[in-house]
Amino acid sequence: MPGSLAIALASVIVAAIGLGSPAVAVHGGVRALGTAGLVLGIIALVQTVSVTFLPAIVGTPFGVVVP
Known part of the structure; x- marks a missing residue:
C-alpha cells in the first residue's frame, strides 16, 4: 500500500508526542494507551519497512528466511 x-x-510520532504531554501525568490510563499505540506503531513501521525495502523475504512470516 503506498x-x-x-x-x-x-502513528509513532503522534504516540510519542502524546506520551510527552502533561495530560499523561494526570491520567494513568492515557499512559497505557499511549504506550500501546507507540508499540503497535513501531511494529507497523518495522513491518512496513521490511516489506518495502526487503522484497526477497516478503512472503515469509516475520521476515524469517527458510532455506
Whole structure:
C-alpha cells in the first residue's frame, strides 16, 4: 500500500508526542494507551519497512528466511 509507510511513521510520532504531554501525568490510563499505540506503531513501521525495502523475504512470516 503506498501510504502505509507514512501512516506507520505518523502513528509513532503522534504516540510519542502524546506520551510527552502533561495530560499523561494526570491520567494513568492515557499512559497505557499511549504506550500501546507507540508499540503497535513501531511494529507497523518495522513491518512496513521490511516489506518495502526487503522484497526477497516478503512472503515469509516475520521476515524469517527458510532455506
